[in-house]
Amino acid sequence: MRIIWQGLKVTFGMFLVAGLVFASSVFAVLLYAKATGKEQAFFASGTVLPVKSSIKPVQVIEATPKPVREKLKSAMIDAPVVKQLPELPAGCEITSLTMLLQFSGVNKNKIELAHEMPKDNTPVSLNTDGSIAYWGNPNTGFVGDVTRNQRGFGIYHAGLFPLLKAYIPSAIDVTGESFDMYEEQVARGIPVIVWTTIDYNIPYKWVTWDTPIGPLQTSFAEHAVLLVGYDEDNVYLNDPLSGKKQLKVNKAQFIESWAAMGKQGLTYLLPIK
CATH class of the missing domain: 1.20.5 (Single alpha-helices involved in coiled-coils or other helix-helix interfaces)
Structure with missing residues (x-):
């Protein structure tokens, strides 16, 4: 046992x-x-x-922050200046577009572009006091006669943008963006069409009329220029009305007039190489 x-x-x-x-x-x-x-x-x-595991081992990579591009304190572009007068007394916008296109290398003149410009041909109707009751809308196309042989007004960013886009596919509508963005665009070497007033001040008189797409409030002091430069205190403009190149205007004053006219602007992007 x-x-x-x-x-x-x-x-x-x-x-x-x-x-x-x-x-x-x-x-x-x-x-x-x-x-x-x-x-x-x-x-x-x-x-x-x-x-075989479906889980891949985690690869630890040290984060490398991208360098932040500091905006230049000043910039200036040598863009061609074109006068709207005498042929186009109401053609500040199409003349500013001419300057931008010529700068980009598009060989077009203001008369050719004026014929191609979108138009709102709505006839004007007046009130008994002579004020405008009904007319076209500048966001649709040019309102009135650009030669001012008859009553003429102008065109806004939305109306002009398709023509810019037709010649420069990378065109962008920067309406409503900050003015810092406009300056950054100039710092990159590209001008901006900007809506302002003839004297670069907030309009002292506004008018309102009805249009096919709703009422419009605007000013007959409406104007468009080509923004070509800036520094800490001023902006520099190619003004189609005076024909002056790199015209210096107080920045704060100019921004107020631009804001009053709806912060409108058109430009384009450089192609990615």
């Missing part, structure tokens, strides 16, 4: 050792899988087979 009991203890000890060896082997495999990112699959047969 004692011999049998000794044999059982030896047999039990062998199974215990074998179990510990097996368990340590499995633990070692799992530890290896954890360290290497590989998973293991245990099949009914007891065979351990590697399974």
Whole structure:
């Protein structure tokens, strides 16, 4: 009986050792899988087979901040200046477009572009006091006669934009953007058509008339110029009415007039090389 009991203890000890060896082997495999990112699959047969993990190890990359481009304190562009007079007394916008297109390399003159300009041919209707009751909308096209042989007014950004886009596919309407954005555009070397007033002041008189797309409030002092430069205190304009190049105007005053006329502006983007 004692011999049998000794044999059982030896047999039990062998199974215990074998179990510990097996368990340590499995633990070692799992530890290896954890360290290497590989998973293991245990099949009914007891065979351990590697399974390709769908989880990729995380690659730690140090963040490198992109350099912030500081806006230049001043910039100036040498763009051609074109006079609207004598042919186009009401053509400040189309003449400003002519300057922008010529700067970009498009060989078009103001008369050619005036013929191509979108127009709102809605006839004018007057009130009994002579004020305008109903007329065209400058966001649709040029209102009136650009030569002022008859009553003529002007055109806004939305009306002029399609013509700019036809010649420069990268044209953008920057109406409503901050004036800082306009200056950044000039710093990149591209002028901006900007709506202001003839004397660069807030209009002292506003007029309102109805149009096919709703009422319009505006000023007959409305004007458009080409923004070609700026510094901390001034802006510099190619003015089609005076024919002056890089005309210096107080920046704060100019921004007020631009804001009063709806913060309108047109320009274009340089192609990505």
